[in-house]
Amino acid sequence: MMDLALIVLVSGVCLLSLLLLAAVAVVRVLSDRRRRDRLHQWAAQHRWTVTPHPAVDWGARLPGGNRAGVSVALSTTMNGYVVSVAEYAYTATQITTGSDGVGGTTTSTSSHTHHFVVTVVRLPHSCPSVAVERRGTISKLAGNLFGSSGVPTGHPEFDHHFRITAADAGAVRGLVTPALVQAHLAGAVPTWSLYGAELLSYRPGRITDPEHLPGIAAPLVHVARLLTGGGIGPV
Structure with a gap:
């Protein structure tokens, strides 16, 4: 029973870590996209x-x-x-x-x-x-x-x-x-x-x-x- 609980706990920690890494990756992608969009908008306005x-x-x-x-x-x-x-x-x-x-x-x-x-x-x-x-x-x-x-x-x-x-x-x-x-x-x-x-x-x-x-x-x-x-x- 203890072994099963430990397995569940470790699996939960691993899953949570994966979810956190995925969330960080999504935030980074969205941030880079917003930055690129801003570069394009600024360039169009300033003749770059x-x-x-x-x-x-x-x-x-x-x-x-x-x-x-x-x-x-x-x-x-x-x-x-x-x-x-x-x-x-x-x-x-x-x-x-x-x-x-x-x-x-x-x-x-x-x-x-x-x-x-x-x-x-x-x-x-x-x-x-x-x-x-x-x-x-x-x-x-x-x-x-x-x-x-x-x-x-x-x-x-x-x-x-x-x-x-x-x-x-x-x-x-x-x-x-x-x-x-x-x-x-x-x-x-x-x-x-x-x-x-x-x-x-x-x-x-x-x-x-x-x-x-x-x-x-x-x-x-x-x-x-x-x-x-x-x-x-x-x-």
Whole structure:
């Protein structure tokens, strides 16, 4: 009788856990749907376009390297530049092996999805590949695209805090101008990478409020203006 009661109790707890997980999943789906609907409504009102799962290769330059990780992109034109703000994600799986306490081993697997907001500004023409990132950070801005050695600018404070990687070290001086150096030191612009005609930056998070989209894009547009104002020529 006690065994039957225990079985019923355990079954009830398992059922309740499953119902709670299902409820959480439903709430999450409904929340994501409302968020997507709000993005579409806001975009239509403010002359932005929404592209679900755009055919882009930005993931190759982002953490996790998930080429299919961009789920949605919202685009417009700001100060003459075509700008996109997108959501990107990748899932990391960790396998942990330990002792079971009686001479054997146990293996557990856990997964975590990382979310990022990505900003891309398209320049009028292709440029030499270059990236600026903060020193002491693990970044995919440069990745395997430009090599790992830093290119000094000759500005001690900038070179202390930032690292420049470039496919052509000789092109850095024409790209990273004194005005751009000062903008980085003032914290007015984000770290970024330039590959072809695409200027890219990213930060952890998701697009929670579409009203923030212009503010998210503006700092990278400022980088684009400083780059193109510095006399960059096509390659």
